[in-house]
Amino acid sequence: MADHAWGHGEIDGGGMDVNAEPDDVFAALADPTRQRLLEVLADRVEATATVLAAELPVSRQAVVKHLAILDRAGLVTGHRQGREVRYAVRPERLAATARWMARLAADWDSRLGAIKRIAEASEDAGGSGGRPAG
């Protein structure tokens, strides 16, 4: 269970929270404040809720709640240092979800390409007369 195939082995699964449902990633990212929070955190590498609250238009308490949701989704991690918790981005799960979506999108590109070939081929074969003779 330490490593799972979801990331197709391209992503180091070590330390990933295997209990976090991938669905949580979408829910966690659906909120614009949390998106912004992740970006700020990514820029700072590591930060406390107090520091993050200073850079966002929400209270420290709200930041703490958002961080808890991101933590549950496996998108951030926190470790206690003295009296405060320092947070950092965990990119593995986000990357795995992004790759999954990219693969599904690539599937659609491939299908649309096939639809195009079939539609255009049957158009040629149909002898619609719409094209000038070669």
Added chain:
Amino acid sequence: MVQDRIEREVLIAAPVERVWSVITEAEHIGSWFNDGETKVDLRPGGMMSLTWNDHGTHSILIEKVDPPHLFSWRWDPATSKDPREAASTLVEFMLTPEGDGTRLRVVETGFADLSVSEEDRATAVLHNVEGWAAELPELVEYVERLAG
């Protein structure tokens, strides 16, 4: 950003009626989608039964049939669960005339609703492995930024 949504489109040099046939008729669907038996009950609430020789049969629930402009259905892209009994994504095909051709847009939404295990996603069928050429650049860029 990882969004709960996939949108792709293609411009096809064929009239909308032709494209409509390709995406709704069993004989054509079996050429671009699955590779086994294909059954289509083309009406809202009707079912499509598509078989992949390697992966088994998927049940797909048709939602909207508005020829030749809109065709939509529900499925579970990660497993072969029946969309009438399990969470599903919605796939919408939108056809728009453009010059002598057709712009075909496909939008798949609802991934956040899928209750699938990571193993299910790992073994999610229907993948063309070489499809990496089409990865979503903005998303990858975002991930790379976060990865620092």
